[in-house]
Amino acid sequence: MTKNAWGKVRSKLRETVGDHNFITWIAPLELADIRDGVAVIDAPTNFIANWVDRNFADHIQRALNSEGAGLHRVQIRVVPKSQRAAQPQAADSAEAPDTAPHPAASAAASAVPGDELPGAPLDQRYTFDNFVVGKPNALAHAAARRVAEGASVTFNPLFLYGGVGLGKTHLMHAIAWELQQRNPEARVLYLSAEQFMYRFVQALREKQIMDFKSLFRSVDILMVDDVQFIAGKESTQEEFFHTFNALIDQNKQIVISADRAPGEIKDLEDRIKSRLQSGLVVDLHPTDYELRLGILQQKADLNRANYGDVSIAPDVLEFLAHRITTNVRVLEGALTRLFALASLLGREITLDMAQDALADILRTSDRKVTVEEIQRKVADHYNIRLSDMIGPKRLRTIARPRQIAMYLAKHMTTRSLPEIGRRFGGRDHTTILHGVRKVEELRGTDSQLAEDLDLLRRLLES
């Protein structure tokens, strides 16, 4: 069995066990050998090996057999990462939550032998390579890159903040991956503020607070995600403050993320606020259309690799970038749903299918542009009367703007063709469809019209 075939088996497993299980349990495994009908699989820790053996061995055997391996057994053995042959970084990404050491945490953890290991798993997809840069996140990305270079500590802490699903966690993981790759010895510790609190409380309960302190003070880089979580939790804040100060004093890099700026986190002690502000504070702005389109194009390419046979009509990505403006996670979810559906049905992803399959998402992120607003803006733009939008005139100077309004109504609202027809003076849905198609066709050849469409869209979205 070649590495390539193992790659295929892994993709299959990802489909059967789901993303979350895959990242946590399957991604860290390596196929070591197949002999006499037995596949030998290496796992990096006892914990993962046991879990996989109990829960996923059958899946793995079936997936390998579907590639012609002819197995009657799968044997999972423990081979710590450091003892494995060189292998791609991506395959080693994630480990079990809580109980198993993460590669990024292992060095730090081993500083206190026998202690509970505090690191959180890193997602192998969250790398700089997979992060699309646009105007809204350029500064945060540049700052993250600088920290990931691991050279001299220039701003400490780096504080990243921004709304839900705008890429804070992605950037934090990317920093951790990069640092680890550049310097495998570096003791990088990434965890959420919630996990920090959990570890702290556990250490208190088990009277191991000195171990806890020395563990956290022995890391080279500490990364704490969603720090707003410790607001209102006094003793955790206190401990966090001391850890923070100890690391800064030793010139160790700290990276923090939160959903808002330090000064805006309620119930956070002032001395912590001011500490958090003492380095570089950068925010991830809400995405703009171009960034959303860039992200969608990248995710569509990744999805194509998973669902090889699915094709997607070009206007679908533009439609999604226009319509789903809430956050990148929702955007990703929408695209995944379309690919899964198209693959199940064996169909191309078209605009109609997208509108249908994503009606729930589109409704909630609908900016509530109405057909009437569209008609008004288009009439203004082309200097025609609003009544001509719904009237019967067939003059080109009136009929074309009307068709443009039909096109925008189809693309920017969730109204069906008959519903749009009713709002255009009771026209039949086939007339609307004809208008939409006409504009779609002209858009490719008439650059003035394409520009008008863009402008009108922006006006309607603002």
Ligand SMILES: Nc1ncnc2c1ncn2[C@@H]1O[C@H](COP(=O)(O)OP(=O)(O)OP(=O)(O)O)[C@@H](O)[C@H]1O
């Ligand atoms: N610029 C980007 N390029 C590629 N993917 C992105 C980008 N921004 C966000 N994402 C993706 O969007 C999803 C949500 O991002 P992430 O989890 O990092 O958000 P977050 O800001 O930490 O959100 P939360 O506040 O919910 O913790 C992830 O799958 C991430 O990969």
